[in-house]
Amino acid sequence: MAKKNTKRKLIGMVSELSGHRTYYTTKNTQNTTEKLVLKKFDPIARKHATYTETKKNLGRNEVKERKG
Numbered sequence: 001m002a003k004k005n006t007k008r009k010l011i012g013m014v015s016e017l018s019g020h021r022t023y024y025t026t027k028n029t030q031n032t033t034e035k036l037v038l039k040k041f042d043p044i045a046r047k048h049a050t051y052t053e054t055k056k057n058l059g060r061n062e063v064k065e066r067k068g
Contacts, residue, residue, distance in 0.1 A: 007030050009029050012053075013054075014054045018049070020044055022043065023040060035053045
């Protein structure tokens with residue numbers, strides 16, 4: 001298996017209209033330090049909305065350090 005690149009982090013995109021996380025993407029945190037802002041379609045509001053970057057808070061994104 002290929003080694004997972006640790007520089008790219010999984011981020012969630014939150015709509016400013018509905019507040020839901022609809023889109024997820026990866027981002028190179030070393031090259032792009034500012035928050036990502038995109039205009040995408042919000043299926044809940046049924047309009048185009050501005051999506052801003054947030055941390056994916058589902059517990060699967062964070063890697064716990066091993067003891068020992």
